[in-house]
Amino acid sequence: MDVLEIDNIELNFGKIEILKAIYFKAEEGKVTGVLGSNGCGKTSLLRIIFGELTPKNKLTRINNTPILKPLYKKGIIKFLPQFHILKKTLSLKKGFALFNTSLENFLIDFPSFKAQINNAIYQFSGGERRLIETYIILRSKAKIVMLDEPFSHLSPLYINKIKEILDIEKKHKIIIITDHLYKEILEVSDDLYLLKDGWSRLIKSKKELIQHNYINDL
Numbered sequence: 001m002d003v004l005e006i007d008n009i010e011l012n013f014g015k016i017e018i019l020k021a022i023y024f025k026a027e028e029g030k031v032t033g034v035l036g037s038n039g040c041g042k043t044s045l046l047r048i049i050f051g052e053l054t055p056k057n058k059l060t061r062i063n064n065t066p067i068l069k070p071l072y073k074k075g076i077i078k079f080l081p082q083f084h085i086l087k088k089t090l091s092l093k094k095g096f097a098l099f100n101t102s103l104e105n106f107l108i109d110f111p112s113f114k115a116q117i118n119n120a121i122y123q124f125s126g127g128e129r130r131l132i133e134t135y136i137i138l139r140s141k142a143k144i145v146m147l148d149e150p151f152s153h154l155s156p157l158y159i160n161k162i163k164e165i166l167d168i169e170k171k172h173k174i175i176i177i178t179d180h181l182y183k184e185i186l187e188v189s190d191d192l193y194l195l196k197d198g199w200s201r202l203i204k205s206k207k208e209l210i211q212h213n214y215i216n217d218l
Helices: 042-050 092-098 103-109 111-116 126-138 156-172 182-188 207-211
Strands: 003-013 016-027 031-035 057-062 077-080 144-148 174-178 191-196 199-202
Touching: 003 042, 016 031, 016 042, 016 174, 016 191, 031 042, 031 182, 042 077, 042 144, 042 174, 077 126, 092 103, 092 126, 103 111, 103 126, 126 144, 126 156, 156 174, 156 182, 174 182
Parallel strands: 016 199, 031 174, 031 191, 077 144, 144 174
Antiparallel strands: 003 016, 003 057, 191 199
């Protein structure tokens, strides 16, 4: 079972401290959720893990072995950012081929798209486009998958299906997920971190989110 750890992360933007020597751990077989208010550093943390943002300090390990190269250069990680990743002019079919993800499986999970496989991405609604991109990353062959706001603009039906797929994919992947829809994150996460005031806190119970003033009630 693979274990990803990233330790002693320090990130400053000018004189502003965003992350203060935080520790983060994610394991194969689990969905690891990250919660926090806007601007707390959730996206920055994912970008640091991915290797695209260089902090003041960090130590990345997989199975206790230090990793010196950015993870994306090792080809073992896929990242769904908040912005769109598929060119608008690509067809649905070519988009799946580009990321080497099974279109056939997508059509089994979402049969309503069968008649649209040759449609260009721009022809889909914002919610459909987010669903397609989330699915492409989640079902990719990467050992580590990170999803930043995957539930954004998704219908409840799509959200429920993505939750089912998360439960399947986590069995052979490390999955890290964050979203402002905290109830969805609480539901899918096996481990949960809260980012607040630059620090990471491993949350053991839902009531701790109230104690840390992240939510008012459950």
